[in-house]
Amino acid sequence: MRNKKVAGPGKVAKSVDVVVVGSIGLDTIETPFERHADLLGGSVSYACAAASFFTSVGMVGIVGTDFPEKFMKLYRSFGIELSGLAAVPGKTFRWSGVYDQDMINRRTLATELNVFETFSPELPEAYREAPFVMLGNISPALQLKVIDQIRRPRFVVADTMDLWIDIARADLMNVIKRVDLLMLNDGEARQLTGLHGLRQCAEKILQWGPSHVVIKKGEHGSMLVSRNGVFLLGAYPIHTVKDPTGAGDCFAGGFIGHLAAAGRVGETAVREALLHGSVVASFGVEDFSLNRLAGLGRRDITRRVGEFRRMIIV
């Protein structure tokens, strides 16, 4: 099927520095304290919003005709380029989950793929020259389709999840071969490599192709391993985590956005970008959906980056 683009014929899409692909969902989320239905969610929503603080970002995703116009407006308020967002007949992807008391572990209550089942990312011409690419958590086969359409990628980041390690390992290995940075959480790193120590997990993955591996550890921060060694980054301690959904996507989006804005991909630029991604993620979890990011200015980020720096300097 050929997806109808939201930008529509005749509208000229802007070129972008960063292309992000991923899921778009209407989420119903329950924490020990609150429950909210029909929230804007999905990896590409979080990652694009996060990247938008630093650079121009183009979204690649799919929604159904039930997708609320208010969420389109919200995307536009972040300045996200939407010519790669397909709106097709049918219902938008839906997910619902419930968080444990610890606000970390969660259980999926329901997943309705809906139009997401038909998703075949097709990049607008204006996206294909983008040097920075973030492959959000979708099937590795779809991630490969996106890489194939980028003409001169300079730095490609991929996220993944336990499901793809289980059921699509061969495709995932192809993705890993072709990206500059693989981002995954600690459990996934162990599952993927069969090793326990996180540094060993990362070093194993480096052998498969990427020049960088970032292992996310939630409230414990993250670890970057590259040919330049190891970088350990804590997580900014949040006073009240309202909803951890999308934290990893905000981290990845903020990271790629900051890297693109810097225009450099050396060790220092990568560390700085991780610091900024981490700070954007720390704001993201302070409220549900994109609510906290929507009210956020670049100055808020700069202030917290300064505060965070003082927390990690010896």
Place this chain on the structure above:
Amino acid sequence: MRNKKVAGPGKVAKSVDVVVVGSIGLDTIETPFERHADLLGGSVSYACAAASFFTSVGMVGIVGTDFPEKFMKLYRSFGIELSGLAAVPGKTFRWSGVYDQDMINRRTLATELNVFETFSPELPEAYREAPFVMLGNISPALQLKVIDQIRRPRFVVADTMDLWIDIARADLMNVIKRVDLLMLNDGEARQLTGLHGLRQCAEKILQWGPSHVVIKKGEHGSMLVSRNGVFLLGAYPIHTVKDPTGAGDCFAGGFIGHLAAAGRVGETAVREALLHGSVVASFGVEDFSLNRLAGLGRRDITRRVGEFRRMIIV
């Protein structure tokens, strides 16, 4: 009962910069890979050895007449002052435990208090002028006895554990009131305060008196909270953890030793001392008991501190 001192009458004890009190045990430890019996263990063994790399340290502890001479020799090889070590008729404290596959969670198989039941720390005159004190994990009542004997303490650190939070909270609160830094792990911080966020836990404890709280998170590093704010420190990623026993004691001992050597207790000195304590702990877990520390030189520590610094600098 009056404890017979090892130094014996007539032998003049040296004054020390750091006094450390805690348990001395003969440990039997099983990991998924190895099992070793009758190892030298106990909080004061680890903490004194760790502190000894940086400054002069005096041990306060108790052993039975079965305590092997080779372990006394080992203590002496670290240059630890032993005039506060009581050797009394009876058997030395014994502990045995088994680690899970993750090398983090452990189960106690057996505890024999033996002579430890009669322990009443009595500090040699030469210890009482020590400016730096580390109260290792023993009952808060005994920790208080030690504080009472120090004439002009400049910086006192206390460690604790879940057991004392459960059964000796009132005494523990008195310890907390009187120390400069409370060190405890994440689970204990939550248990003690009834709060979940670690920063909030630490801020609550600060209200009870100490100027610093350090929350240990094992392989995820640690968090210092003081009136100067928050300091987040990762953990040096070890290639092979052979035995995590005593890691927290090495961290605390290396910390107080480095702080004493620096002779300053400001924010930078405290952060530097945590960095050094963390590095000593990273060596400690590379082998059972004090085996790795015994073969270690100051130069090895300096080298790894340099490597660690490069891992945490943005």
